[in-house]
Amino acid sequence: MAEQKPVKIMETVLRDAHQSLIATRMPTEKMLPIVEKMDKVGYHAVECWGGATFDASLRFLKEDPWDRLRKLRDGFKNTKLQMLFRGQNILGYRPYADDVVDSFVEKSIANGIDIIRIFDCLNDLRNLQEAVNATNKVKKQEGRGHAQVALSYTLGDAYTMEYWTDMAKKIEEMGADSICIKDMAGLLVPYKASELISAMKSVTKLPIQLHTHYTSGVASMTYLKAVEAGVDIIDCAISPFALGTSQPATEVMVETFKGTPYDTGYDQNILAEIADYFRPYRDECLASGLLNPKVMGVDIKTLLYQVPGGMLSNMVSQLKEQNAEDKYYDVLREIPEVRKDLGEPPLVTPSSQIVGTQAVFNVLMGERYKMATKETKAVLRGEYGQTVKPMSQEIIDKVIPGEKRITCRPADLIENEMDKLENEMKEWKQQDEDVLSYALFPQVATDFFKYRQAQQEKVDMGVADTKNGAYPV
Numbered sequence: 211m212a213e214q215k216p217v218k219i220m221e222t223v224l225r226d227a228h229q230s231l232i233a234t235r236m237p238t239e240k241m242l243p244i245v246e247k248m249d250k251v252g253y254h255a256v257e258c259w260g261g262a263t264f265d266a267s268l269r270f271l272k273e274d275p276w277d278r279l280r281k282l283r284d285g286f287k288n289t290k291l292q293m294l295f296r297g298q299n300i301l302g303y304r305p306y307a308d309d310v311v312d313s314f315v316e317k318s319i320a321n322g323i324d325i326i327r328i329f330d331c332l333n334d335l336r337n338l339q340e341a342v343n344a345t346n347k348v349k350k351q352e353g354r355g356h357a358q359v360a361l362s363y364t365l366g367d368a369y370t371m372e373y374w375t376d377m378a379k380k381i382e383e384m385g386a387d388s389i390c391i392k393d394m395a396g397l398l399v400p401y402k403a404s405e406l407i408s409a410m411k412s413v414t415k416l417p418i419q420l421h422t423h424y425t426s427g428v429a430s431m432t433y434l435k436a437v438e439a440g441v442d443i444i445d446c447a448i449s450p451f452a453l454g455t456s457q458p459a460t461e462v463m464v465e466t467f468k469g470t471p472y473d474t475g476y477d478q479n480i481l482a483e484i485a486d487y488f489r490p491y492r493d494e495c496l497a498s499g500l501l502n503p504k505v506m507g508v509d510i511k512t513l514l515y516q517v518p519g520g521m522l523s524n525m526v527s528q529l530k531e532q533n534a535e536d537k538y539y540d541v542l543r544e545i546p547e548v549r550k551d552l553g554e555p556p557l558v559t560p561s562s563q564i565v566g567t568q569a570v571f572n573v574l575m576g577e578r579y580k581m582a583t584k585e586t587k588a589v590l591r592g593e594y595g596q597t598v599k600p601m602s603q604e605i606i607d608k609v610i611p612g613e614k615r616i617t618c619r620p621a622d623l624i625e626n627e628m629d630k631l632e633n634e635m636k637e638w639k640q641q642d643e644d645v646l647s648y649a650l651f652p653q654v655a656t657d658f659f660k661y662r663q664a665q666q667e668k669v670d671m672g673v674a675d676t677k678n679g680a681y682p683v
């Protein structure tokens with residue numbers, strides 16, 4: 211009999227699936243009633259925090275993301291909770307000082323996170339080291355915490371098998387507990403996945419997790435080949451929130467491996483009950499327009515142009531604003547050129563926006579780099595880190611002539627900033643975590659703190675029934 215090697219599944223419905231399909235708008239109250247059931251499946255982990263959930267909670271849902279995490283932690287008694295973390299950018303859009311990274315990691319684990327998936331948009335491992343160190347430090351003290359380093363998967367001359375295996379070795383050396391291949395645009399095709407996983411498995415003992423999106427239509431086949439090649443964990447979403455720009459469906463992958471050495475052992479009846487719970491919500495989202503049927507199909511353009519779906523829709527709206535929709539294909543051709551000028555980075559937040567916007571400028575201005583964005587300049591100065599390939603000297607000379615470029619780890623130039631941040635927001639502080647919310651989104655968090663206080667004051671105005679413990683707000 212073949213050796214049993216059950217594949218593990220991370221369920222994404224509470225994070226990436228709703229981020230990818232309904233703009234991260236699932237509120238905590240929609241999650242809590244199903245947690246007890248989800249806890250019975252035996253998932254490797256449930257991804258439920260980080261990425262855009264933090265921003266969306268504060269900005270649109272008027273929820274404290276920390277409070278969501280504590281509630282989920284209370285409910286999930288047996289299942290590990292996972293989050294997505296943008297390296298030195300944490301969950302925000304700028305690089306932070308190391309003390310903010312340390313504090314965020316520490317508070318994430320203290321409030322309930324087990325596994326932190328850390329990535330960088332340039333795959334510059336120096337931007338991940340502090341978050342890995344911070345996780346390992348907490349792990350040593352508390353016995354809880356797992357640092358997973360994610361490589362942003364992309365295509366291009368520089369991204370050879372040697373590049374990926376070399377990165378795998380470096381990730382092991384830097385003290386990570388596992389590796390993720392993060393294919394945000396669905397570019398990894400099935401036979402390439404076999405090759406990639408086999409190659410990486412041959413150089414590292416660390417568990418390997420594969421993350422992809424259904425956008426280009428190949429994702430479940432990619433998982434099949436990756437599992438056969440020895441991948442340990444795959445990211446899936448329960449069927450009502452699967453496919454399209456989300457992940458392959460959990461139940462389908464479970465059924466695929468049933469009776470094979472890779473059998474997950476998960477109970478389809480429990481999964482069916484979870485799907486039953488989410489299906490009416492999906493219908494609700496379709497009816498309200500929150501879930502656009504357009505994101506449910508196969509978008510083969512992502513394979514043709516190697517551009518993530520979100521980036522294409524941004525580009526279309528930028529062109530529309532300028533009444534220049536006829537320039538769509540010119541911009542599509544310009545994107546790989548800009549990417550090359552900037553050292554051929556993966557296209558993932560924020561490099562995807564930087565490259566996309568610059569490509570639009572280059573086409574609309576009729577001259578390349580006649581105007582460069584603030585972010586393009588920062589990339590050229592090295593402020594986001596080091597790219598795999600050198601950046602174009604010609605473009606550097608044109609855009610930032612004579613300016614100083616940095617080659618060190620960008621965060622080495624950022625002074626510790628926790629004290630300053632706390633000072634700026636101390637009138638709103640009700641918990642230590644509030645300082646971190648403010649650090650990431652100063653304006654949005656302040657608006658939330660005001661809202662929270664108004665809610666609390668309404669209670670003080672005499673509507674509270676303190677005797678019976680009722681605080682109607």
Ligand SMILES: [Mn+2]
Pocket residue numbers: 226394421422423
């Ligand atoms: Mn994703």
